[in-house]
Amino acid sequence: MDKKLFGFLAEFDTPTEMVDAATKVRDAGYTKTDAFSPFPLHEIDEALGIKRSILPYMVFAGGIVGLLSGLGLQYYVHVIDYPLNVGGRPFFSLPSFIPPMFELTILLAAFTAVFGMLFLNGLPQPYHPVFNVPRFALATREKFFLLIESDDPKFDYNETRNFMESLNPQEVFDVEP
Amino acid sequence: MTNYEAPKAEIGKIQTVALGIGGIVSLVVLAAALFFPDYREQALRGWLVGFVFWGGIGFGGLGIIMLQYLTGGAWGVVIRRIVEAASRTIPWLFILFIPIIIAVYTGNLYAWTRVDLITDELVKHAIEHRGAYQTPFWWIVRTLIYFAIFGVMTFLLNNWSARQDAAKDFDEAAGYLGTATAFSGPTMVFYVLTVTFATVDWVMSLDAGWFSTIWGLLFVASWALTAFCFSIIVLSFLYDKPPMDKVLGKRHFHDIGKLVLALVMVWAYFNFSQYLIIWSGNLPEETQWYLTRMTGGWGIVGVILIVFHFALPFLILLSREVKRKPKMLALVAGFILIMRISDVFYLIEPSPMVGEAHNTAGFHITLFDILAPIGIGGLFIWRFFVELQKRPLVPVMDPFLENAIEHGKGH
Numbered sequence: 001m002d003k004k005l006f007g008f009l010a011e012f013d014t015p016t017e018m019v020d021a022a023t024k025v026r027d028a029g030y031t032k033t034d035a036f037s038p039f040p041l042h043e044i045d046e047a048l049g050i051k052r053s054i055l056p057y058m059v060f061a062g063g064i065v066g067l068l069s070g071l072g073l074q075y076y077v078h079v080i081d082y083p084l085n086v087g088g089r090p091f092f093s094l095p096s097f098i099p100p101m102f103e104l105t106i107l108l109a110a111f112t113a114v115f116g117m118l119f120l121n122g123l124p125q126p127y128h129p130v131f132n133v134p135r136f137a138l139a140t141r142e143k144f145f146l147l148i149e150s151d152d153p154k155f156d157y158n159e160t161r162n163f164m165e166s167l168n169p170q171e172v173f174d175v176e177p
Numbered sequence: 178m179t180n181y182e183a184p185k186a187e188i189g190k191i192q193t194v195a196l197g198i199g200g201i202v203s204l205v206v207l208a209a210a211l212f213f214p215d216y217r218e219q220a221l222r223g224w225l226v227g228f229v230f231w232g233g234i235g236f237g238g239l240g241i242i243m244l245q246y247l248t249g250g251a252w253g254v255v256i257r258r259i260v261e262a263a264s265r266t267i268p269w270l271f272i273l274f275i276p277i278i279i280a281v282y283t284g285n286l287y288a289w290t291r292v293d294l295i296t297d298e299l300v301k302h303a304i305e306h307r308g309a310y311q312t313p314f315w316w317i318v319r320t321l322i323y324f325a326i327f328g329v330m331t332f333l334l335n336n337w338s339a340r341q342d343a344a345k346d347f348d349e350a351a352g353y354l355g356t357a358t359a360f361s362g363p364t365m366v367f368y369v370l371t372v373t374f375a376t377v378d379w380v381m382s383l384d385a386g387w388f389s390t391i392w393g394l395l396f397v398a399s400w401a402l403t404a405f406c407f408s409i410i411v412l413s414f415l416y417d418k419p420p421m422d423k424v425l426g427k428r429h430f431h432d433i434g435k436l437v438l439a440l441v442m443v444w445a446y447f448n449f450s451q452y453l454i455i456w457s458g459n460l461p462e463e464t465q466w467y468l469t470r471m472t473g474g475w476g477i478v479g480v481i482l483i484v485f486h487f488a489l490p491f492l493i494l495l496s497r498e499v500k501r502k503p504k505m506l507a508l509v510a511g512f513i514l515i516m517r518i519s520d521v522f523y524l525i526e527p528s529p530m531v532g533e534a535h536n537t538a539g540f541h542i543t544l545f546d547i548l549a550p551i552g553i554g555g556l557f558i559w560r561f562f563v564e565l566q567k568r569p570l571v572p573v574m575d576p577f578l579e580n581a582i583e584h585g586k587g588h
Contacts, residue, residue, distance in 0.1 A: 087459065095452065098449065098453070099453070
């Protein structure tokens with residue numbers, strides 16, 4: 001077994017073939033897998049057994065943090081640090097606190113969405129081994145690729161290669177690390 | 178061509194029950210208003226609560242027809258026939274509005290119609306300063322104009338839709354779609370203006386000494402929310418029955434659910450805007466409206482609305498799974514409808530009675546606040562289903578129908 005290998009990349013001509021193959025890969029018990037396609041394929045999530053992203057929950061948490069920090073900031077400024085009498089209104093005037101609380105909710109939720117998405121996708125990523133396969137450039141045009149990484153607990157050079165050949169791909173490539 | 182006729186047997190049962198209950202209860206409320214002077218004003222107020230709530234489905238439905246033409250999208254194609262049927266109840270809503278028109282003429286519902294009985298100089302001055310505008314005659318003239326405008330919009334939009342169904346080919350069908358879309362743009366502006374003027378006259382003028390400039394938008398959003406929630410319940414009822422089981426998909430409910438979430442937020446946003454401006458300004462003629470609604474037991478209703486009309490539906494509708502389960506979404510929609518009627522009740526019931534400048538009675542709910550909405554609701558549901566059965570449940574010749582059906586099946 002070649003310790004230096006990143007994984008195997010299988011090339012397919014049509015999305016249907018790749019989704020069928022991906023289903024078999026998942027059924028065979030592989031978990032360190034990925035799929036590449038020129039356009040979004042909603043079926044592939046289910047075929048590869050990819051779980052729904054936790055991003056929405058992170059965004060929700062980001063929003064709550066924004067809401068509370070908006071409240072905390074104004075409470076500190078208007079009640080503790082520098083109380084000002086504005087037209088006889090109470091120092092703790094919740095109605096006038098709500099717009100900044102709302103804005104900070106949106107701000108932190110949006111930041112969490114953008115940076116959380118980048119983080120969960122492992123971006124920015126200047127180097128990825130799959131680009132060592134020259135034909136991989138076609139993934140942005142007309143070909144569909146399926147990847148099994150060598151980190152997968154079920155990975156075995158010969159067995160996995162034979163298994164991938166059995167999925168009827170155009171070709172199976174060794175991916176250099 | 179597939180047959181998209183409404184499932185008549187199931188709808189027939191609902192109609193019979195709705196007409197029976199609605200007819201009897203409405204007659205009881207109207208009889209109380211007519212023959213028992215002691216109950217007259219309360220019965221008419223209950224009637225107004227019922228009208229503003231159920232009418233919202235008709236008027237809001239008219240707005241949604243134009244909205245979906247302007248935005249496009251699969252949700253618009255599957256909801257179109259539901260909101261069209263709702264909009265065609267508007268002539269019947271006019272009949273239901275006649276008791277209110279008579280009450281304005283006889284001076285039995287709005288305090289400003291009997292300005293001679295008001296002793297508060299400020300309120301009296303505010304009403305008299307408006308001159309002819311705030312007189313029963315011109316109020317009735319304006320009301321007739323509002324119904325005429327809504328009626329013409331409804332007729333034109335429904336007419337093009339019917340002619341599209343009868344189109345010989347898709348080019349002709351696309352032509353009617355284009356006409357309706359081009360009409361909807363500028364007409365939407367007049368729709369919002371008409372709703373603004375109408376709700377200022379019908380609801381805001383109950384408290385004639387008070388005014389709010391966001392009032393019209395509040396009702397545009399509230400009525401659209403009411404119509405969306407009602408449509409979701411109708412769609413989820415049709416979801417598992419032929420012919421709509423072949424049309425509706427979870428994604429359609431997901432899309433409409435997102436719009437309901439947005440409108441729940443818009444409702445809260447407009448209400449809070451109104452509150453914040455009046456709270457900041459702190460002027461006596463403005464704050465009295467909120468003071469009435471925050472003291473004497475009314476404050477609890479306000480808190481209930483914040484929590485159950487905004488916070489809870491907002492948090493529930495954040496969930497993707499809830500929006501994708503038709504029965505679950507219908508349950509949430511039903512809950513929002515209960516909150517909608519509570520909101521209408523909260524706007525109308527604390528208003529001054531005839532002869533008063535301000536209402537100081539504190540929290541009160543009468544039998545009529547419950548009976549009248551049930552009565553009007555029965556009649557409305559009956560008429561809505563009569564209209565719904567007149568046409569296929571989807572726009573059969575719409576060029577985007579197939580796309581829309583396909584969209585529903587997706588993820």
